[in-house]
Amino acid sequence: MAVETASTEASADPEAQRVDELVDQLLADFPPGTVPDAELWGAQFDWGLAWVHFPEGCGGLGLSPRLQQRAVARMAAAGAPLPALRNVIGYGMVAPTIVAHGTDEQKARYLRPLFTCEEIWCQLFSEPGAGSDVASLATRADRDGDEWVLNGQKVWTTLAHLASSGLLLTRTDPDLPKHQGITCFLVDMHAPGVDVRPLHQITGEAEFNEVFFTDVRMPDTARLGGVGEGWHVAVTTLMNERVAIGGNVGQRSRGPIADALRLWSERWHDDRSAHALALRDRLVSTWVRQEVARLTNLRASVARRAGTPGPEGSVAKLAYAEENKRTYELCVDLLGPEGMLYSSDYPKIRPKGVAMGTTDVHKAFLRARANSIEGGTSEVMRNILGERVLGLPGEPRADKGMPWKDVPRS
Numbered sequence: 001m002a003v004e005t006a007s008t009e010a011s012a013d014p015e016a017q018r019v020d021e022l023v024d025q026l027l028a029d030f031p032p033g034t035v036p037d038a039e040l041w042g043a044q045f046d047w048g049l050a051w052v053h054f055p056e057g058c059g060g061l062g063l064s065p066r067l068q069q070r071a072v073a074r075m076a077a078a079g080a081p082l083p084a085l086r087n088v089i090g091y092g093m094v095a096p097t098i099v100a101h102g103t104d105e106q107k108a109r110y111l112r113p114l115f116t117c118e119e120i121w122c123q124l125f126s127e128p129g130a131g132s133d134v135a136s137l138a139t140r141a142d143r144d145g146d147e148w149v150l151n152g153q154k155v156w157t158t159l160a161h162l163a164s165s166g167l168l169l170t171r172t173d174p175d176l177p178k179h180q181g182i183t184c185f186l187v188d189m190h191a192p193g194v195d196v197r198p199l200h201q202i203t204g205e206a207e208f209n210e211v212f213f214t215d216v217r218m219p220d221t222a223r224l225g226g227v228g229e230g231w232h233v234a235v236t237t238l239m240n241e242r243v244a245i246g247g248n249v250g251q252r253s254r255g256p257i258a259d260a261l262r263l264w265s266e267r268w269h270d271d272r273s274a275h276a277l278a279l280r281d282r283l284v285s286t287w288v289r290q291e292v293a294r295l296t297n298l299r300a301s302v303a304r305r306a307g308t309p310g311p312e313g314s315v316a317k318l319a320y321a322e323e324n325k326r327t328y329e330l331c332v333d334l335l336g337p338e339g340m341l342y343s344s345d346y347p348k349i350r351p352k353g354v355a356m357g358t359t360d361v362h363k364a365f366l367r368a369r370a371n372s373i374e375g376g377t378s379e380v381m382r383n384i385l386g387e388r389v390l391g392l393p394g395e396p397r398a399d400k401g402m403p404w405k406d407v408p409r410s
Contacts, residue, residue, distance in 0.1 A: 015063045015064060015067060016067060016070060018061070018063075019049070019052055019061070019063065019067050019070060019071050020070075020074065022047055022048070022049055022061075023049060023071055023074045023075060026040075026043060026044060026047055026049060027075070027078050027080070029043070030043050030044075032078055032079045032080040032081065033079060037081045037116075037117070038116045038117065038118060040080065040081070041081075041083055041115055041116040041117065042112065042116050044075075044115070045059040045111070045112050045115045045116065046112075048060050048061035049061075049071050049075075050083075050111075050115045051068060051095065051096075051099075052065075052067050052068050052071050053065035053067070053068050054095075054099055055099070057107075057108075058099055058107050058111055059095075059111055059112065059115055072084075083115055083116070083117050085353070086117045086120075086353060087114060087115075087117045087120050087121060088158070088159070088353075088354045089120075089121045089122055089123050089158060089159065089163075089167075090114040090115075090117075090119070090120060090121030091114070091115070092240060093121075093123060093167070093237050093240050094110075094114065094121045094123070094167050094237070095111060095114055095115070096236065096237075096240045097167065097224070097233060097236045097237045097240065098110055098111060098186075098224065099111070100233075100236050101184075101224050101225040101232075101233050101236065102224055105221070106186065106221075106224065110165070110186065119164045119165055120159060120162045120163045120164055120165075121163055121164075121165050121166065121167065122157050122158060122159055122160040122162075122163035122165075122166045122167075122189065123157065123158070123166065123167050123237065124154040124157055124160075124166045124167060124168040124169065124187070124211060125137070125154070125167075125169050125234065125237075126154060126155050126156045126157075127139060127152070127153060127154055127155055128153060128155050129409060131156075131377075132376070132377050132379065132380050134169070134234065134238075135178045135179045135182065135231060136178050136404075136407065136409070137152075137169055137170070137171060137182065138152060138171055138409075139151070139152025139153065139154065139168075139169070139170050139171060139213065140152055140170060140171050140172075140174075141170035141171070141172050141183060141185065141218070142172075143172070144217075146219060146220050147217050147218060147219055147220065148170075148172075148185070148217070148218045148219075148220065148222075148223070149215055149216070149217055150168075150170065150185075150187070150193075150213045150215075150216040150217070150218060151213055151214060151215060151216075152170070152171075152212075152213050153210065153211065153212050153213070154168075154210065154211045154213075155199070155208075155210045155211075156199065156208045156209075156210075156373075156374070157196075157208060157209045157210065157211050158207060158208055158209075158354060158374070159207065159209075159353070159354065160189065160196045160208075160209035160211050161196050161198065161206070161209055161350050162352065163189045164188070164189055164190060165186060165187065165188060165189055166186075166187045166189050166211075167184065167186065167187075167224070167237060168184065168185045168186070168187045169182055169183075169184055169230050169233075169234055170182065170183055170184075170185060170230070171404065172227060172228065172230075173227075173228060173404075174403065174404045174405040175403050175404075175405060176228065176403060176404065177399075177400070177401055177402060177403060177404065178399065178404045178407065179231045180228055180231070181228060181404055182228070182230035182231050182234070183223060183225070183226075183227050183228060183229070183230040184223070184224040184225050184229075184230040184233040184234065185218055185222050185223055185224060186222050186223075186224055187216070187218060187222065188218075188222075189211075191216050191217070191218070192216070192217075193213060193214040193215050193216035193217075194211065194212075194213060194216055195211065195212040195213075195214070196209050196210075196211050197209060197210050197211075197212070198350055200348060201366075201367075201370070202366045202367075202369060203346070203363050203366045203367055204345070204346030204347050204348060204349075205347065205348075205349055205350070205351050206348070206349070206350045206351070207350075207351050207354060238375075238376065252291065252294065253287070255290070256290070256323075256324055256327040256328060256331075256364070256368075257286060257287055257290040257327055259327075259328075259331050259361055259364065260283055260286060260287075260327055260330050260331050260334065261283070261287070263331055263334040263335065263361070264279070264280070264283050264334060267334060267335075267336070268280070268334065279330075279333065279334060282330055282333075283330065283334075286323075286326060286327050286330055289319075289323055289326075290323055290327065293316070293319040293320065293323055296315065296316065296319070297316050314376070314381045314384045314385055314388075315381075315385060315389075317375055317376065317381055318378055318381035318382065318385070320371065321371035321372040321378055321381075322372065322378060324368040324371045325368045325369065325371065325372065327368075328361065328364050328365040328368045329365070331361045331364070331365060332361070332362070332365050335361065339362070341362070342362045342363075342366070343360070343362060383395065
């Protein structure tokens, strides 16, 4: 029935039919598992199936963004590897930003190796004194002829230890208000003066890093967008980041809720005690909330137009973060006394990817703590929704219009 429905939809939609035909031909010419991943991904990019809604020549076909999920789902169903899982920051956040703000030379240089995962990316926004308020960042980039000299520190940088390039926000004019004196760069993570140090998190792994820049020299051609226009570039990245984190449309009863359903079936299904019934009530309520979030993401993905996503990304990100935490709290409770034990012994390792899709419920429970911080804290998401969706008054800003250098900092 699903295949018949998809076929009927494609026949009624020439764009969908074009995507289906290209995907079928790609899979026939480059069968997954028989060719190197990078070769398959390279052909996928060249055929415009990397991001079908991107312009032609940028890994896309210039089609409706609603067809992107269709192409991804068909590739995944055929067993094709997904670059979005191997180059998380690059695929979902950096690529849309380069397409929106990059020069033709930058698009030609970076997009293809990003998609083929030959170049892994990281995002260099947060600092020790600029977390939720990213615009207060202090990392400096000073002009020196045709180059910029970079000094400063970034923190909580996901997979910086694997990255060859980074999307970097810097302060280029301290005399302007904080949002106006920022410039964005595409920085070489292997350049002299770049020092990446691990930050071991609650799981024991060092998925995050702190990065130090000491007199790092960057050519002006590495600048993304105009001088002083970095905040506009950052907003593009942040909106896409929130969609990438929370806006995926999965199948029903997949993801975290699948772990809870499995544990219930294995341990509690035949138990009729009061405690078991209370757990069942929590499970049903959790399933309903997860399904509402999934359907909301589905509605948003259909309505989303090409370009910078709207506030629905913040809705999705907030729901994703809070529901993930609640769901894995339920999973730990379903484990009973076993939920108190962490079997992995806190390994001090630097992982090869983001901790997504782990089958270890204990690890997922600990990792979910980060969901309400990364990509914008849940508190920031609520502010965005209150001000931009509900039209509530914004929080008082004592530093509005004040030159960055005059803003008090701790």
